[in-house]
């Protein structure tokens with residue numbers, strides 16, 4: 588852990604301007620700048636340039652270049668910042684620091700596609716990430732990760748090993764239950780299967796576990812949300828009125844079970860015209876942002892309706908990993924804001940303890 592004495596010992600006066608410049612940086616994710624206790628090392632070279640080492644308490648490496656530029660411009664000297672992600676060691680379940688539920692009020696809005704790309708974006712922002720496919724009606728995460736046909740394996744005949752693809756650990760409820768049977772399921776059965784997968788998968792240490800929930804806001808989703816020690820939920824919607832009405836039911840459901848809604852993601856938000864490049868709001872405009880304002884939650888991203896998203900998904904590729912695609916930056920920005928709100932929520936409120944029970 589960083590010792591303040593190391594920072595302020597002999598050369599504290601020289602260090603004050605760079606500490607102030609780091610603290611003055613602002614963005615949606617770094618809403619109150621770089622805090623002093625994130626600094627691991629701060630050294631000034633003989634030519635007056637600075638070298639900074641940071642430990643970020645949330646996934647946010649994608650913004651380091653912007654921070655570096657901001658500080659260098661402010662001080663008018665070259666600044667080089669290196670950083671790694673080191674979340675506080677508070678575990679919500681086994682060695683998992685945060686569980687985030689990705690839900691939608693209705694089916695077909697692109698929940699699974701968004702969940703898996705968000706997981707990848709968090710990983711690219713420097714975190715250890717897993718994805719758990721809990722969609723009993725149509726488990727699609729193995730397909731989206733290019734894992735179709737994979738069989739679950741165990742190392743010790745007790746715990747399942749998670750699959751690994753695209754630097755993510757993954758597990759799917761589809762391996763436990765044939766989706767044809769899901770129509771006759773009740774809440775306790777579904778939450779029991781989810782708990783079994785959470786408990787009996789050897790996840791190891793994870794910063795974030797993204798759970799792709801079944802679509803809807805019925806008994807099954809309610810019971811599942813109640814039984815998982817989630818840090819928060821993200822609701823995926825499309826701009827149509829019907830989808831937004833269902834997203835509102837999702838917000839109400841999470842409020843009922845005291846799972847904080849961390850934000851909405853509007854998927855298929857607009858279509859970029861191939862001729863003029865202008866966004867075309869095929870399904871309506873500003874619906875998610877109005878809903879978000881009404882409930883005091885942020886819109887984390889507006890994801891376009893894009894052929895590349897569908898094509899990558901069908902090939903088991905992730906558009907979030909394609910650095911040439913503008914959409915990948917949109918997922919990464921959403922991931923940073925999500926990660927930072929989890930950090931500030933944990934740092935500034937007292938934790939609610941949720942206990943997993945067997946029923």
Ligand SMILES: Nc1ncnc2c1ncn2[C@@H]1O[C@H](COP(=O)(O)OP(=O)(O)OP(=O)(O)O)[C@@H](O)[C@H]1O
Nearest residue numbers: 694695696697698699700802891892893896897900
């Ligand atoms: N932004 C997008 N642009 C283009 N196609 C998309 C986009 N988002 C999702 N899709 C496509 O829409 C289809 C449905 O997506 P997905 O399976 O993620 O939806 P879902 O909400 O998880 O569905 P379900 O409710 O059945 O679980 C897929 O073919 C996917 O590739």
